[in-house]
Amino acid sequence: MIKAEFIKSASEPSGYPPPEKPEIAFVGRSNVGKSSMINAILDRKKLVKVGKTPGKTRLLNFFNIDDRMTLVDLPGYGFARVSKTEKEKWGKSIEAYLGQRENLRACVLIMDVRHLPTNDDMNMLSWLEAFQIPVIPVLTKCDKLSGNKLTKQVNAVSKHLMMEKDHIVLFSAMTKKGKDEIWDIINEVICEDGAC
Numbered sequence: 001m002i003k004a005e006f007i008k009s010a011s012e013p014s015g016y017p018p019p020e021k022p023e024i025a026f027v028g029r030s031n032v033g034k035s036s037m038i039n040a041i042l043d044r045k046k047l048v049k050v051g052k053t054p055g056k057t058r059l060l061n062f063f064n065i066d067d068r069m070t071l072v073d074l075p076g077y078g079f080a081r082v083s084k085t086e087k088e089k090w091g092k093s094i095e096a097y098l099g100q101r102e103n104l105r106a107c108v109l110i111m112d113v114r115h116l117p118t119n120d121d122m123n124m125l126s127w128l129e130a131f132q133i134p135v136i137p138v139l140t141k142c143d144k145l146s147g148n149k150l151t152k153q154v155n156a157v158s159k160h161l162m163m164e165k166d167h168i169v170l171f172s173a174m175t176k177k178g179k180d181e182i183w184d185i186i187n188e189v190i191c192e193d194g195a196c
């Protein structure tokens with residue numbers, strides 16, 4: 001089993017752990033399944049808290065993986081019942097992180113396979129491109145669609161994102177579909193760094 005431990009939470013750069021290991025961050029709409037995905041790929045049930053009131057987590061949560069890399073669960077966006085001040089705070093903490101985190105190697109952008117990417121998803125994608133951060137696009141909750149419906153939806157989403165279908169990881173935290181594929185990609189990104 002992979003060693004995975006919570007390091008700390010932070011909202012601003014002064015609170016981040018030292019940038020010693022290559023880092024991968026998980027971003028996406030609130031309630032899309034970021035925390036569930038991290039738990040699933042690490043074979044943990046409760047390393048990261050799941051399904052609390054959406055939009056409550058305003059902190060970045062850092063996890064040490066095998067003393068080899070850090071995974072970061074970023075606060076979700078697009079939660080309607082959040083005040084303007086809260087949204088601004090979110091924007092500032094995410095912008096500081098994306099703009100300043102020197103050991104950040106890639107962002108896993110998680111979207112719900114059942115819906116076309118939201119405006120917030122598209123804005124996040126532009127942001128990542130502007131910061132020149134490699135994106136690993138993931139469609140989660142694939143267990144909710146089957147056969148033809150899944151294929152149709154993946155085609156529609158890939159068109160919307162203007163990305164090749166083969167570059168998009170199909171995932172389910174419930175069935176763990178896509179777990180090996182996501183690790184292959186993460187390891188490839190980390191290894192480019194000479195950290196293997």
Ligand SMILES: Nc1nc2c(ncn2[C@@H]2O[C@H](COP(=O)(O)OP(=O)(O)OP(=O)(O)O)[C@@H](O)[C@H]2O)c(=O)[nH]1
Binds near residue numbers: 032034054171
């Ligand atoms: N069926 C199914 N449900 C999922 C999957 N992933 C997450 N969920 C459910 O979706 C809800 C939200 O999951 P979380 O992992 O807490 O989502 P999050 O993106 O971390 O949410 P915030 O931390 O609020 O931003 C929970 O009820 C999960 O059980 C999946 O792959 N399949």
Ligand SMILES: [Mg+2]
Binds near residue numbers: 035036049050051073
């Ligand atoms: Mg979460």
